Amino acid sequence: MLMVMKGTFDLLFKAGKYLVKGYALNQEEGARFSNSQEEKAIFKPRNTGLLIDGKNKRLSEKDSFEHLAVIAKPGSGKTTGFIIPNILDKASQKCSMVITDPSGEIFANTSGYLSSRGYKILTLNPDDLSKSCRFNPFAGLTASNIIEIEQICSSIVLSKYGNDKEGVWNDGAISLLEVFAKCLAFTEPDNLNLPNINYLVQMFGENGSGLDDWVVEHSINPEDLHDKSIVNAWIGITKNNKNMLTSYATIAKTALKQLNNRQIQKLLASNDLNLNRLRREKTALYLIVPANQQGYYQFLIDVLYTRLFAVLMHRLPQRDDLSVYCFLDEFGSSYINDFQALINNIRKYRVSLSIVLQSISQLDSKYGKNAEAIKGGIGSYLILSGADYSTAKEISDIIGKRLLIQRNNLTDVEKHYHELTLLTPDQIRTLGNQQAVFLSKNRHPLLINITPYYQNFLYKSAVNRKPYVLPENQTDDNIGLINL
Template sequence: MKNKSKKSHPAATGRFADYGEIASNFSYRIYDPRSFSKLIGFISGIAPDSICSLFSILVISIIFAVIIISTFGGAILYFSAYAHFIIFVGYLGLWVVLFFLLLIVKNKIGSINNIKAKGFKLSGHIGTEDVEKIKETYEKNKSFDLGILEGSGGKKNPSLLIGLNSKKRFEHTLIISPTGGGKTSRYIIPGICRDALYPNVSVFAIDIDSPNLYASVKKDWLKSGKTIIFFDPYKTESCEAGGIDLQIRFNPLLNEDKEPLSDEKLFNLSSMLFHLDKREMRSGDIHAHKYYTKRSIDLFYWCLLYFKYRYGVKYFNLVAVKSFFERGVKFIEEEIINFRGENDKKIKILFRNFLELPVYERAKIVTDILNNLDFLNDENVAKRFRCKDKDNSRCFSVYDFFNKDTLFIVGIPKEKMNSGGDNLMSFITSIFINAIYENRRRRLALTVENKNDDDSNRLADECSIFMYLDEFPALSINNFDIELANLRKTNTGVCLTVQDISFLKDRYGDIPLITSNIGTHIVMGHAGYETCKYYSEISGERYIFHKESVRRNSSLPLSADFNETPVASGMFPLISPDELKNMSGSSVFIYTKYLNPFILNLKPQYTSL
């Protein structure tokens, strides 16, 4: 029996992208796992173009022939009276053989060099390019490796390493894989290390298994001569090889001049500390939750103003603010009543709204504030959030991140995630996102003021920031779906990783809120069923027209009465949930808004670049 499934149907909308479409829409470079190009370089180093001539081959073949004949000539002289004649004929024959062998090798090398010079003629509508130029273009585009597109080989369809260029990276990336599937080792670590090679690139990353990420990428960033800032406030070590300060301090209430932030920026910072937890809202009174969150933001902001205008820089830090709330509502009331100083009337009016609330509401609001500052309960963390004096060089400002190419890693040990570490990481991530917007406005303003300044124009256009938010559902960031849409306009690309698509639903309530703002989705092998079902549905369907040769009349001879009959024809998923789930661990499914889905092979396990 013969099976046929060749015909398509007008209703078929789903299909996989072909070789030419993928190479046309993504960055790529020639992938050669055997590093054969190194062998060619070695041969070229020994044998330059002048040697690859007939005369050179003639000389080389004579030398080899003489060496071989000299080695075995003594034995021939001993056993034969016609030794000289045999040696001459052997020499001549060996020389001819060696000559043609070397000529073949020379032509082979020439054909490879020909490929280098003329480029690989890829299928589809890809133009020809020089191999080295392809690699240079790949790196110039600040590409992020996706995987290997297997070709049929030769000049027309070589295997390609497919990557996202910077523009597609600004559309953001989502990586989905279960625990141990390789999200960090296959994508996050190689991505950060490759970013170290690119100019005008800064990276912000979180590590919930500190210091694993830092230990894996520091070598490449130091080798590139770039700055590394590792902020793990739970760490007790003071310094490490390479001059990296592991006890750097961070006061988010101060600007780059180590002066208090403006009132407007303090209000924005207060909003970042408190978030509307969708899970709590689904299980309780939505309006009450919103009410108390807003009240907590307002009270925290008023307290920041009080500290700013009463104490100035000296006690203007989160640790002092937390101590203020820990003393209770009665203490807060007495402090505000007795306050005399700059803007005291404004501050008293603001606090009056709080003091007029019922006692139980005031107590709940203060408790909410302390719960969101619970990461400061750890003595080491509290120490790292203090900057003792204005000139303290160990006090890092978020604005330092934009002055030069910098890798900033926020590290939290796993065991601290449920005791305030998640709040700390979410808070710092929100601060950096807000700083990215501010930095972008500054750069654009600088460009407007210096229209004829090539350097300022270059900075506005080429400076890129890439954020790696590993285990993204651990973060709580307000309106992150909106942030994704806005970050693209600031030359910022975000790479998120989750264990399953259902984690997004649990955190944000609706999966498309996040996925609709992401340009490239990477689904690794053995993903969860919810993930496989989701991507199977959005990948579309294809019409399969299946025929079999069926014998209709058994009374006729065996060779007669066979007819093709449609069997099980209809619309089927482009890739079923089971096919996605059972996909090889070395394969990745790529869903992108730029073209149809496709499947790539993973690169070998990462080693330092």
């Protein structure tokens, strides 16, 4: 027995000596992948936040409210592997969801199941007004809501132009819309809607003189009779030189061009979409815009997002208020004014934003120098296969490099350093069809296998339910334009 024990100790000593020698000769530090314990700490079994792998890896609610960017080219599985599994996963929870659905596929696959689990199903669908809610972004706003009115006016112009023009030109067009919107809010709040604002812009003429009397009559602030800000703003706009004035009016008209479409007028003239409902009742709101008409309806998407975020951030949620999960597909086409501040603050209001981009460079293109602040406000990234080079390169740089430190023998003073990229851009670009890279805050990266909903028995069964049958919208779409 002693001989056996001695032999065992000798073996362990030699193995230990070899390991110590190996460690002394070769050391590694720097970037690495998360180990199994670290992965378990991220995806705890009790977590109820975003479902990352389509199967069982969920973030905590806290991490989910710090937002997620899904980087995925068309056809890479972001709908089947991320969006639909998350919607079905949330069906068993008390929350609300806002879902951008470019093709109607998500509604077709999830609305029936959500309805069966007690969700109120709503759609905003400019192509089918018979089944769509009506949405007036100014609904309920009066002289007490100047900031919200200004936010909507800014959103309309910046959705079209964003960073494309110098600020002075956009600001002039925005000021013009603000004057008209505030006049209506002060004196005719029931007529405060985009069709009427568009009508006033169309009547502006060469220098606005035909609207002078109307502006003066409607500029009286019922909450402050000494307020001359509207008249002063109007004078400031109309006293500009002819070229600037023409540019302001042209920008405003172009931003509102879709308001000359009768269908859009009907959609935006009245309102039965109560966004406050999202906090009180389990609700799934689908924004259905055909992919081939995304550009045409982009202003509508951006105005809805602007108003939605303003409503959700109106006050801190109470204990009984529902959390809201937003799955915002094709977000790279959107421009939300001051989004760099919003994304860093809305987390406090129990709102989770999952923004879907085709390339991380879309943020740079849309937001310019503010893109870095937006990226900093996104807590986690999920990069699917086929990423473009700029995305793959940026993610590879974020992940970092592994440093190898080598010596030829234990007595060698000289060390040799070798840097290795943990994940090269090419490795990220050539991920398998159901693989993804997951990055989260200050944690080490993970390679994750994605399970599409049709490979998950529970979700596949849920999707087999027939879509929810929306009731006919009985709204009287009579568009009553104001009298001048």
